[in-house]
Amino acid sequence: MFALRAGAVMVAAMVSTMAAQAGEVEVLHYWTSGGEAKAAKALQATLQAKGHSWKDFAVAGGGGDSATTVLKSRVVSGNAPAAAQIKGPSIQEWAQEGVLADISDVAAANNWDKLLPPVVANVMKYKGKYVAVPVNVHRVNWLWANPEAFKKAGAKVPTNWDEFFAAADKLKAAGIIPVAHGGQNWQDFTTFESVALGVGGADFYKKALVQLDQGSLKSDTMKKVLTTFKRIKGYTDKNAPGRDWNLATAMVIRGEAGMQLMGDWAKGEFIAAGKKPGTDFVCAAAPGTAKSFTFNIDSFALFKIKNEANVKAQKDLAAAILAPEFQEVFNLNKGSIPVRLGADMSKFDDCAKLSSKDFVDTAKSGSLVPSVAHGMAVSSAAEGAIKDAVSNFWNSDKQTVEDAMAKIASAAKTK
Numbered sequence: 001m002f003a004l005r006a007g008a009v010m011v012a013a014m015v016s017t018m019a020a021q022a023g024e025v026e027v028l029h030y031w032t033s034g035g036e037a038k039a040a041k042a043l044q045a046t047l048q049a050k051g052h053s054w055k056d057f058a059v060a061g062g063g064g065d066s067a068t069t070v071l072k073s074r075v076v077s078g079n080a081p082a083a084a085q086i087k088g089p090s091i092q093e094w095a096q097e098g099v100l101a102d103i104s105d106v107a108a109a110n111n112w113d114k115l116l117p118p119v120v121a122n123v124m125k126y127k128g129k130y131v132a133v134p135v136n137v138h139r140v141n142w143l144w145a146n147p148e149a150f151k152k153a154g155a156k157v158p159t160n161w162d163e164f165f166a167a168a169d170k171l172k173a174a175g176i177i178p179v180a181h182g183g184q185n186w187q188d189f190t191t192f193e194s195v196a197l198g199v200g201g202a203d204f205y206k207k208a209l210v211q212l213d214q215g216s217l218k219s220d221t222m223k224k225v226l227t228t229f230k231r232i233k234g235y236t237d238k239n240a241p242g243r244d245w246n247l248a249t250a251m252v253i254r255g256e257a258g259m260q261l262m263g264d265w266a267k268g269e270f271i272a273a274g275k276k277p278g279t280d281f282v283c284a285a286a287p288g289t290a291k292s293f294t295f296n297i298d299s300f301a302l303f304k305i306k307n308e309a310n311v312k313a314q315k316d317l318a319a320a321i322l323a324p325e326f327q328e329v330f331n332l333n334k335g336s337i338p339v340r341l342g343a344d345m346s347k348f349d350d351c352a353k354l355s356s357k358d359f360v361d362t363a364k365s366g367s368l369v370p371s372v373a374h375g376m377a378v379s380s381a382a383e384g385a386i387k388d389a390v391s392n393f394w395n396s397d398k399q400t401v402e403d404a405m406a407k408i409a410s411a412a413k414t415k
């Protein structure tokens with residue numbers, strides 16, 4: 001009897017300790033589309049499995065501009081979340097403000113320097129200290145196609161821009177919207193960067209859109225890029241302006257449209273709709289970019305918070321994010337690939353396997369480039385200014401290629 005009572009006391013003590021150690025992590029993110037929300041749920045479940053609670057703070061708006069605006073106002077008013085979806089060079093910008101927590105202890109305990117490609121680890125560090133944790137590797141330079149629509153139109157999935165416009169003409173003739181597009185500045189910019197890579201190549205892309213070299217930004221190659229970019233607009237539909245990216249993907253899923261240029265978060269939508277790669281949809285490199293890879297790495301930066309149990313929960317979340325189990329379930333839903341080196345890809349589809357192989361090959365060949373449209377390449381100020389200049393050109397009926405080139409070159413000087 002005494003032993004039982006002692007046992008019960010111990011269990012009670014353990015439960016209260018666990019309850020006492022359980023923390024809460026408020027996570028600010030912008031994953032609200034079908035596939036994105038499923039992936040975010042996997043992250044929530046992972047945290048809850050560690051006995052902590054997840055406070056969801058989702059801000060709708062693909063590309064994340066609205067989320068960043070909301071985050072800024074929360075931090076300024078002294079109400080930062082525990083974790084927020086922040087990526088690329090802007091991690092440095094936030095760290096400079098002194099608001100991010102140092103999670104080097106978690107990184108050391110889990111060998112992050114060995115697990116992560118250096119190109120990724122460096123982005124997550126500020127002055128050598130980890131302040132953010134990467135979640136995945138998205139490839140941006142993809143084309144998604146509906147094979148049924150292509151068959152109906154007698155068209156071939158393109159590998160270069162000439163073939164792209166030939167296919168677009170055939171789709172149009174068959175009464176199918178050739179290109180599903182969402183008219184929002186970040187989507188216009190996502191299309192633009194794939195055209196720049198496909199028309200100019202990786203070296204031109206790096207000089208013009210990463211180093212922001214004025215000569216390259218005002219070159220004949222840029223003229224060709226802008227001409228090709230604007231020509232695509234003629235193959236989108238009149239309802240494109242303002243459309244969310246996942247609604248454009250849905251048009252391809254339904255066969256209303258033949259193709260979409262978008263990062264592989266679009267694949268998350270096909271998968272969430274129960275569609276099979278190779279049969280219901282085709283993933284192909286954006287025209288002319290098969291030998292290159294535009295990377296976009298989602299990450300969570302962790303903010304300085306006081307509550308000890310929540311700090312523990314924050315660190316448990318960071319450690320869980322890079323664990324093999326989470327890397328697999330999250331990326332299977334999200335459409336991206338694991339960021340961990342040597343991840344087991346056996347459960348992933350052929351699109352992911354191609355992405356994983358190309359990520360490694362292009363790192364060796366020098367044609368692995370950061371996505372400028374998704375915050376991987378330049379300061380958020382320069383990115384914002386160039387994005388608007390590119391989108392203004394897409395939306396204007398009057399602006400000439402020369403005008404646009406001058407506007408983009410001057411936007412690139414924004415500090």
Ligand code: GAL
Binds near residue numbers: 036062
């Ligand atoms: C990107 C983000 C992706 C995806 C996409 C659409 O910026 O990195 O994870 O969410 O926006 O919202």
